[in-house]
Amino acid sequence: MAEPEVSSAASAGGWRLRNAFGGVLCAFTLLLIGVLAFSIRLFSVIKYESVIHEFDPYFNFRVTQFLSKNGIYEFWNWFDDRTWYPLGRVIGGTVYPGLTLTAGTIWWLLNSLNIPLSVETVCVFTAPIFSANASWATYLLTKEAKGTGAGLMAAAILAMVPSYISRSVAGSYDNEAVAIFALIFTFYLYVKTLNTGSLFYATLNALSYFYMVCSWGGYTFIINLIPMHVLLCIVTGRYSSRLYIAYAPLVILGTLLAALVPVVGFNAVMTSEHFASFLVFIILHVVALVYYIKGLLTPRLFKVAMTFVITVGLTYASKYIPIIASVSEHQPPTWPSYFMDINVLAFLIPAGIISCFLPLSDASSFMVLYLVTAVYFSGVMVRLMLVLAPAACILSGIALSAAFDVLTRSIKFQLSKLFDDSPAASGDSSPESSSAGTVNTNSTKSESRTEKSETAPKEKPSKKNRKKEKEVAESVPVRPKKEKRLLVLPFELSVMGILLLIVLGGFYVVHCVWAAAEAYSAPSIVLTSRNRDGLHVFDDFREAYGWLSHNTDVDDKVASWWDYGYQTTAMANRTVIVDNNTWNNTHIATVGTAMSSPEKAAWEIFNSLDVKYVLVVFGGLVGYPSDDINKFLWMVRIGGGVFPHIKEADYLRDGNYRVDAQATPTMLNCLMYKLCYYRFVETDGKGYDRVRGYEIGKKHFKLTHFEEVFTTHHWMVRIYKLKPQKNRVRGKLKKLKSNSKTSSTLAAGQKKNPWQ
């Protein structure tokens, strides 16, 4: 034993050194990829500021603040009375705590190291940090399937894929930012377990799955995809003990752990999304048993058993997909959004699939399955494009890596040939050139096609060539040796191919940087416009929230459309009636009804809800299109859905929604119209609405039950206060009462205001 050891030490020294160098280079590249993933997401901080974006992140931020202030036990028991007044909301039991706990832990860790960072800063940078983690996880996953080169390529591509950037720029503090990392890492551990059969990784896999369950509702994707893959492996006869180890502990441990998350709880065993995993669990055991007794059975009997399993599997698969599909309420994406979000990857994916099939392993079959399902789901619902992005990156990474592999190898081969046997090359020019000629025609065709369709099915031509080769073998005997079983392209063509691939990559990078800088970095809380004088900042939302938080009583209730609920509670710290967690439709409908009612009826509804201030968003002065007037039809629809006296038709003139002179009287008298356009005509004398592009219908009117208390600089947010009830004389009161009676008799049998 000793002798070979010595010799191996001597000869393997160089190899080891090279390996170590490769390892360091790989680690360094990964570090750079992490830095890239982090820094490409900082455009929002550089162009705007370090601030939480949009709507949902504000809620997450507020929860994190609560967590860091009050600790984990208080967090689980948190009943939030500042939202959904007067119902409140149990936060601890209705949120996915993964993101909050992650950021809270990071904050706690930093503070215990005496690095003073505010909770806000930690929240802002959580998403970029986890993007770096996600790209490293991608490296690991792809490496398991296709080796280091493909891993690095995939990691680099994922670090800047626009689809993922859109959800994880600095400040976009949302579940998806963490969840994508958890998703990829869970897949990595699954594939790792599948490759090693180690129970250690299986346990880690269950823990990682637990983290995913904590983070995002999309965990059902994992718990359906992995069973599908297991099923696929079984069906294709790839059952092994490693498969069993990879799957069985995941189901048992993972389900137990998932049930610990309050928001999931018993759903982990009771809802249909999870049945797939249990069914496959049973099938797996049956198959394991079958394999065990395989020796006892005759081959014929075994075949019968197999067909049974396959049919069960197929019927199951066809059954389960609509379940996920039915969950989606979102619109399917358009083709441009595919190009926007994954860009050239869409063209590289087919090549990646082919490359995965060349030596089909468990891991690469998983990649293909992941991609196929992700494509399907992204086609169903645009939000799930996010799930597709890692799959697209991995397969494109594989494709690019394989393409570079072929091209560089052929260059290397041609070079060594040039240097080694240059005299020989001239000698056998006739057979060589003829053979090369045939390859050339083949490969140039495929190569040019490659550049056009961006897919380099680099193995495809080689396969084709190999087949042809066999036919040609008799006539050209020297060929097989030169081909070295792999496609060897002519030198110039390889160089061209590499250059074109680099151009393609450059195109992708340019697109990603553009997307990160221009398309996905706007925080939506601060708006900017560029005009002749330079950059103009619209900071009206924070102006209004700041005013509310400093100049109203801490217990005042603010009513607004639900879009602004999270922001109002987080930035103004005031109690809201409805917010973005749209769990109670009736409540939202009540606010919608109030907004679409005339002033007095609205006042009554709001007063019964203890509302003191009403906040509306109005873009007519500066041309901010996503304002309340444009959302108003939804208020009417939602309100009308619960309170039938609100009819959408009353607000439409000939089916058209308008607020100009053609508008219906109901529209022009509703609260939303009045609050938005109160004294608007005085700005330019005509009342020209820049969003709608016409003059408003009713220009001069007074408010009787509301008074303007604050309007922001660009009029984007207007806050009104409910006037206190007036002291009325008896007769007037009676008259009013009779009035309301008549109106109530008119609306007999209809719910008017549930709060009275």
Next chain:
Amino acid sequence: MATMATPLPPLRCATLLLLAVLVGVLASTARADLVISKAERRVDLTSHIVRVLASLKVENVGPDPVSQVLLAFPNIQAKNLAAIRAFSSEGNAKSQSTVLPIEVVQPSGAPPELTFFSALLPKPLEKGKSLNLDVLTVFTHSLQPFPEEITQADAQLVVYQDSAHYLSPYPVKSQALTIRLPGGRVESYTRQPNAKLVNSELKYGPFTDLPPFSYSPVIVHFENNNPFAVAKELVREIEISHWGNVQITEHYNIVHGGARLKGEFSRIDYQSRPYVRGVSSFRHLIASLPPRAHSIYYRDEIGNISTSHLWGDSKKTQLEIEPRFPLFGGWQTTFTIGYGLPLQDFVFTSDGKRFLNITFGAPMEEILIEKLTVKVVLPEGSKDIEVSVPFPVKQSQEVKYSHLDIAGRPVVVLEKPGVIPEHNLYFQVYYRFNNISLLREPMMLITGFFLLFVACIVYMRTDMSISKNSPSYLAKLQWDEVQATVQKIEGMFEQYLGVHDKLEASLRDLSRTGDIQTCKAARKAADAQFKELSKELKPLLTSLQSSPQSYQIWPKVEDLISKEREMQEKLMTRHSTVVDSFEKKLRGQDVENRIAQQQQKIAALRQEIESLLEYISEI
């Protein structure tokens, strides 16, 4: 033209009346050693901070030298007194003035409604000598908005009360009072025979030969729209870093202290005519920062506030900040400004000690701070901390942990209520600090990372398995060995293939040049190489065979070897065939025919060998 058209707040009236009565009773008790021969008071009401400058000429008419001058204020004024300063100049007004120390005293028999301050003279005033004394007093909250609530369009009216006579425990021979108003409307003022209003300056006097404690209330009701910026609380944090920066962070909680806004705030009114509809509000504040201030930021708890402007020259840096919304009466807002200053401008050394020399108050213009907390954060490891502040403050110490601190940074906390721009004086914090301590945190980081790398190296280099005899461990060792061997075998086969290539090449040469001799030589060389290689291969194969871990690979390797042998033979035979046929000068076509069969087999074999090699290397 009725005087006192507006009623005073009733409580105030009562106090004043009471005071007037008491003053009469107690007049006799005052000591009359000193006589104020001339008193001129100028009251500045242009901002919401009231500044009263009294120029007194004090004469000693008694027999004994006098070393202190008493200054009296009614309690109602004294409780609003933010600062009092006295300067004396001997004889001529032009001569150098000195600042006098001032303390609160309670002379025996003095009425409790009055608060007395005594200015200690630098040297006792001799009999018959006189002295010029300038007393600057600054009052806050002395302008009462009246009415207390106004609408957006109204101007803000305020009421100021004082005495037309200089309240003094000494007889005053001649005196006058001038009140400077901010301009604009004057609603009313107390009419007196010798009162006159000229160009927004209200004059009372001259009065002559008034006894001690003369008091004659006057009231002015006038328009004052200057910003009533009141900081309810201001926390200034001054953090010294000996890496070259003094970082100042100021947390403001600002309120408009004037008349409250009643009714609605209409943006259209405010935007169309801001100086009419919104005249009582203010929309910006100006901060004068020290020169070379850098990294200035202005934000609040929900993010950056983009409305600010900055100018700078070598003398100062001026920052104009605009809160998120204009401040009307009673509205408030909070914000934070922060800036860095070069260390060498503010931290000096003397006698081995370092000291920070920086202003105490806020950099804002005309702002009243109801509660100011100044925190001086000294670097970690500072010792012997002493503070010297030119006025009384509440002092305490705490510890702050930041940026990888272990022991924490000592923090000097100074608290003072009622701070006005007059308190913007330099104060000093002395401390000892060793420069070595600067390197503590970098060294800590270096050590930390070093240990991390060492740990990594140790982990990679040492065998961490618990049991050296466990089957899995042994299996792993063997597996490593097998892998190494297989790698070498692969290398061998690569060489084999290389030799094959050379043979082929020689054949090709032959077909071109017809040089049989070189071809034969090549064959011989190849033969020798084959032998050598197989010799080398033998020990490797035996070791591989003996290893229990190679069961997976061994059949493949065996297969490989047999295939290679076969191919070797085939190659050799083909080689010899070709050479033979060349020697016999056969036609090329015949040669082709003869070796075609072999050629095909060789190609197939070669392919098989390569696929086997690949398979092995994949394992």
